[in-house]
Amino acid sequence: MADKTAPDSSRRSERSRRAIFDAALALVGEVGYDKLTIEGIASRAGVGKQTIYRWWPSKAAVLLDAFTAGVDDYSAQGLPDTGDLATDLKSVLRATVDEFNDPAFQAPYRALAAAGANDEELSRTFVARLMEPGTQVYADRLRAAQEAGEVADGVDVRIATEMLLSPFSQRWLMRTGDLTHEYVDTLVDQVLGGLRPRD
Amino acid sequence: MADKTAPDSSRRSERSRRAIFDAALALVGEVGYDKLTIEGIASRAGVGKQTIYRWWPSKAAVLLDAFTAGVDDYSAQGLPDTGDLATDLKSVLRATVDEFNDPAFQAPYRALAAAGANDEELSRTFVARLMEPGTQVYADRLRAAQEAGEVADGVDVRIATEMLLSPFSQRWLMRTGDLTHEYVDTLVDQVLGGLRPRD
């Protein structure tokens, strides 16, 4: 039923695929997303343009795959559970602060977040592949804490997770404030302060 | 000694300015931000391209002005203060939910948020002109509540505001969940629950 016969992925060149990822990530860091071009990627990767168009529908899709390929061992093992929720959250969020302050990480991630805002299809993939897994481990840890009695029964874990992560994401994406270790410490304390069961 | 002599704004055509705003907002809704072009705006507005380039540096800037012109009476009068913080917040956030679910509002706002993610300069303007004023009224109301003893002394009001608004913004921008009245009600309750002074 497809109008364009799909390419045969078993014959795909792995060498080209990697070269395209490397080129895309390097270029988005050098020139920014708006000036990132398919031609530029192809040229840098030593690849024909058609090889990109054959496998991806847009530069955003290329970048998403490239970025995903570089981080997809992301958060396989879950959050630590030392028994002290605040400490666990702070230690992971501090590491995340450092990651988000790394220029090599920022350019593609910002670009994808931005592209997603205008492209619902891309947005869904971006969220499902990059954001949801990261979010889920926090939600799991909070639920564990709730079962352990560290968090009040009535708390909506999904919303609690948002209270913890969205301020962080928003600050970073919109540049409404600096991301520091102190900031996440305060954030964690203030959020958890409200979640603890009242005596 | 400027190399480009600045245009004389006193001779500016108000008719053209409005036509450009109307065209920009209409087009961004019809074709989306990526396919919005200066030529398209000029053509739709019945205006020469140079008239746009004379007054704005980029399509994002045009859109920002166009959008701002449509909403800049935004939040001049502050939040209501009935004495009941939760009710006040819920009533305003419910109205905001409706606004953010309006398609005519979404396209330009998303476009600007996205453009800002990749353009720091634009981002600062966007935040200062559109986000900061809206955020500030919440911060003011929370501070008033803190002074009234409704909110614990140790609470960082800036972060409390983020805990309230960022989950909302994030959900909408990333489409990670629906924006409903029930959602904001729960969010307000859960955030405020943690801010109240402990006995």
Next chain:
Amino acid sequence: MADKTAPDSSRRSERSRRAIFDAALALVGEVGYDKLTIEGIASRAGVGKQTIYRWWPSKAAVLLDAFTAGVDDYSAQGLPDTGDLATDLKSVLRATVDEFNDPAFQAPYRALAAAGANDEELSRTFVARLMEPGTQVYADRLRAAQEAGEVADGVDVRIATEMLLSPFSQRWLMRTGDLTHEYVDTLVDQVLGGLRPRD
């Protein structure tokens, strides 16, 4: 020490060869020479591109072979010699007029003549395989007439042949006039009028 090992023509697929000829002739008639592509021929013939590249150096060469294969019994038996030179020439040229007015013949022949103009190598083959044999029979007939005393001794037969055939070819190739039976009759009479011995 050839760098490209020559293909083994004994293992060549006759089926593919014919399918390629048929496809090439059909396509040149349908879409014209400029839009005739190797890929198109391969696809229409149900043949891999490499099978064409293995055996021919260019689309012109394919077309030349295809066309030659269809006409190479061309003029094996020479011109008729009824003793009346003018009648003999007219009868053959009238048949040639009909042939050159046949659309199925025109497209490939024009294409080859044109390709030859820009490609000396191809031109030599085209002339040797398609034009020279046809020209030669006229030259032979004129020489026979000269020996029979119907044509003056001083006449250069090669040039006389050109005077007869080139106006015809030129009219057709450049579309400078219609090719009709009347035209070739007049042409033959006027050319022969000048070749007859003067009393």
Next chain:
Amino acid sequence: MADKTAPDSSRRSERSRRAIFDAALALVGEVGYDKLTIEGIASRAGVGKQTIYRWWPSKAAVLLDAFTAGVDDYSAQGLPDTGDLATDLKSVLRATVDEFNDPAFQAPYRALAAAGANDEELSRTFVARLMEPGTQVYADRLRAAQEAGEVADGVDVRIATEMLLSPFSQRWLMRTGDLTHEYVDTLVDQVLGGLRPRD
């Protein structure tokens, strides 16, 4: 009724037009017609591709204009008429031999003749602009000779002109023989020999 609004030729850049002609003629000589590209012409001329596409429909049209611009003072003054037809024809044809043997002339002329063979529209323009004027002066000279009694009354001047010029053109285009002064001398003598009135 035009679907694309025509460009405003009064605003056309003469500088660009000339640069395009120069580039086209230079490149067709250097790389040949088949490897002549619009991009190549634009690049060599220091011109945007659109400036070519705005004014010409194809590379053949560009080349035709470029070539015409270089020769359009072609044959304004007619053939000489010294009273001796053969001498007049020989002197002009000898000059034409030299011109057609000039490499700078050959490439574009061959290219246009070839392109015309496959493109009827172009062919008409080519003939009307480049061939017909040249042909006409021969026809005029022959008619004058006919009126002066040098050529028999029954002769069809149009065909006589073809007998004179087509062998020349054909030899050159198809490379079926060398173009020399001796050749045209013999050709003129043999053609005229047949046109003279019989006693």
Next chain:
DNA sequence: TCTTAACCGAGACGGTACGTCTGGTCTTGAC
């Protein structure tokens, strides 16, 4: 009231990148 200088609509210009098409090479698996 009459310049006159700036803005205006229009659109040609030199460019860049788009997404597509084809050229010619190379690889794979079937025969």
Next chain:
DNA sequence: GTCAAGACCAGACGTACCGTCTCGGTTAAGA
């Protein structure tokens, strides 16, 4: 080893816009 199939690198196609520029016209100061 040839074949059909088609992925690959390369690069031209013709189009769409970019941001700059030039052209008349109009329009609002200022002489």
